[in-house]
Amino acid sequence: MSTNTRPVRVRFAPSPTGYLHVGGARTAIYNYFYAKAMGGTFYLRIEDTDRKRYNEAALHDLTRDMKWLGLQWDEGPEVGGDLGPYHQSERLDIYAREVQKLLESGHAYYCFCTEERLEEVRKVQESSGQAVTGYDRQCRDLPLADALARLAAGEKAVVRFKVPLEGVTRFEDQIRGPIEYQNALLDDLVILKRDKYPTYHLASVVDDHYMQTSHVLRGDEWISSTPKHVLLYSAFGWEPPVFCHLPVILAAGGGKLSKRKGAASVGDFRDLGYLPEALVNFLALLGWNPGDDREVMTLEEMIGCFSLDRISPKAAAFDEKKLEWMNGQHIHHKDSNWLADYMRQDLGTVLEGSGIDVDAIPQAKLIFICNLLKTRIHFLKELAESSKYFFIAPTSYDEKAKAKAFGTGSRAITQAVRSQLAGLSLFDHKRIEQGFMDVCTQLDLKLGNLVHPIRLAVSGVAAGPGLFELLEAVGQGEVLRRLDAALPLME
RNA sequence: GGCGAGUUCGUCUAGUGGCCUAGGACACUGGCCUCUCACGUCGGUAACACGGGUUCGACUCCCGUACUCGCUACCA
Numbered sequence A: 001m002s003t004n005t006r007p008v009r010v011r012f013a014p015s016p017t018g019y020l021h022v023g024g025a026r027t028a029i030y031n032y033f034y035a036k037a038m039g040g041t042f043y044l045r046i047e048d049t050d051r052k053r054y055n056e057a058a059l060h061d062l063t064r065d066m067k068w069l070g071l072q073w074d075e076g077p078e079v080g081g082d083l084g085p086y087h088q089s090e091r092l093d094i095y096a097r098e099v100q101k102l103l104e105s106g107h108a109y110y111c112f113c114t115e116e117r118l119e120e121v122r123k124v125q126e127s128s129g130q131a132v133t134g135y136d137r138q139c140r141d142l143p144l145a146d147a148l149a150r151l152a153a154g155e156k157a158v159v160r161f162k163v164p165l166e167g168v169t170r171f172e173d174q175i176r177g178p179i180e181y182q183n184a185l186l187d188d189l190v191i192l193k194r195d196k197y198p199t200y201h202l203a204s205v206v207d208d209h210y211m212q213t214s215h216v217l218r219g220d221e222w223i224s225s226t227p228k229h230v231l232l233y234s235a236f237g238w239e240p241p242v243f244c245h246l247p248v249i250l251a252a253g254g255g256k257l258s259k260r261k262g263a264a265s266v267g268d269f270r271d272l273g274y275l276p277e278a279l280v281n282f283l284a285l286l287g288w289n290p291g292d293d294r295e296v297m298t299l300e301e302m303i304g305c306f307s308l309d310r311i312s313p314k315a316a317a318f319d320e321k322k323l324e325w326m327n328g329q330h331i332h333h334k335d336s337n338w339l340a341d342y343m344r345q346d347l348g349t350v351l352e353g354s355g356i357d358v359d360a361i362p363q364a365k366l367i368f369i370c371n372l373l374k375t376r377i378h379f380l381k382e383l384a385e386s387s388k389y390f391f392i393a394p395t396s397y398d399e400k401a402k403a404k405a406f407g408t409g410s411r412a413i414t415q416a417v418r419s420q421l422a423g424l425s426l427f428d429h430k431r432i433e434q435g436f437m438d439v440c441t442q443l444d445l446k447l448g449n450l451v452h453p454i455r456l457a458v459s460g461v462a463a464g465p466g467l468f469e470l471l472e473a474v475g476q477g478e479v480l481r482r483l484d485a486a487l488p489l490m491e
Numbered sequence B: 001g002g003c004g005a006g007u008u009c010g011u012c013u014a015g016u017g018g019c020c021u022a023g024g025a026c027a028c029u030g031g032c033c034u035c036u037c038a039c040g041u042c043g044g045u046a047a048c049a050c051g052g053g054u055u056c057g058a059c060u061c062c063c064g065u066a067c068u069c070g071c072u073a074c075c076a
Helices: A022-037 A056-069 A092-104 A115-128 A144-152 A200-210 A220-236 A266-272 A276-285 A299-305 A320-333 A336-350 A363-373 A381-385 A399-405 A410-422 A429-443 A447-459 A467-474 A476-489
Strands: A009-012 A041-044 A108-111 A158-161 A168-173 A177-182 A190-192 A215-219 A242-246
Touching: A009 A022, A009 A215, A022 A041, A022 A056, A022 A215, A022 A242, A022 A266, A022 A276, A022 A299, A056 A266, A056 A276, A092 A108, A092 A158, A092 A190, A092 A200, A092 A220, A108 A144, A158 A220, A168 A220, A168 A242, A177 A220, A190 A200, A200 A220, A215 A220, A220 A242, A266 A276, A276 A299, A276 A320, A336 A363, A336 A381, A363 A381, A363 A467, A399 A447, A410 A429, A410 A447, A410 A476, A429 A447, A429 A467, A447 A467, A447 A476, A467 A476
Parallel strands: A009 A041, A215 A242
Antiparallel strands: A108 A158, A158 A190, A168 A177
């Protein structure tokens, strides 16, 4: 096994080209969990070596989303660290120096081939159906002195790595076991581009070495490049890290996850009203399990039992229904004071134009309402959306429920309940319930006969929290007013 | 085309040769709880891709086939 005894140092190394995708987020989660579980270090490295695709906003969103998820890095942008810089674009001199070493040791060479020629070579290979494709190594044996002379004369070149012509390169993937590749099938990859920026292959190997990375946990699209990386490590005379290739996350119906098929980025889920702890929990379970039947877990619990050998090599489909359920579970466990704060924010827009001063609503009332609502919602935004009637009288009544609840006899019942409630000196759910019971015995009716008309009259809808608590939250005066307003509609 | 990885209920997964007449969860569904809706709870439907081996015995090991995905860039 390719284990090592170095202290655990892992990294999340995104390329700032777009939003933080949930697949990337999960890679970050596993790295973070592993570091924390092992008492190691988790660092963030920005792989901004592609100048064409660089996106300033993406970097900003990335750090924001990482923090929102709760994945604070120990070293990296904003926090610094001893092994920086943590932006690859600031490490160009390091790459140049390392490439120089490879050039001098004969492990790399200058290649003057134009893109047009490479295109031509590729075309010929495709049409002739050759098994071995890739760069034809035209410049591989150019003497270094000649190459230097051409460079001095102003010619442009890239630097390619000299892959051994034969033999096999093996590596041990921590979750898939041994993997081996025939060197003859690998081509001489570019390590330094014409613009002097390194390619991913060179930069990640150099950085992982100098930043003392012990384990590389990355997406499995890198498996095919790993033998090249291993060859690079050995050309440098360095010990490679432990590789662990993570499976991809697929869209619900299979295929790639994309914004076309719904939410795909961390930001999308935040806007939808998902809790970061629910998203992290769900993503972590997509490809990993704690070894027992637990599913709804806190960050600490997951870290406490996290291990690489429980990561599955199999691609997983993103099931938003389950995420929804999980979000509901986390909301249920969330502190009501926190939920009340969140609710107050949304209430501003929900109660827009109602004349209600949201800031003046007592926190205790919002907490009371959150306690009633937290087991029946799946999204945070439902907190404010489904609590409108606690603050504003209904302007219409659910049509379907109306037929029954406001039907024959409902007016008499409502009047009886109204006078009972009006007589209460303290308006709390215990006393309200007792009041309802008293009316039940008086009129010889079942509780359900009273509850339905009253609920509809006060809330306008047929479903919701326990009626007695609901009435307490609305308040005595307002309840009586709403009953009076609905009375004329009853029979 | 070549190379590589993967393949257990619709979905996420447990399972490392006998404990599997395959367990849990989401979804779906029946009951209970109950003032409604949820929550909770008790049940139900539902899977080892296929074909060969190896073995007393295979979901588990080996080979092949099929399918899916990835790589095959001076992108990561």
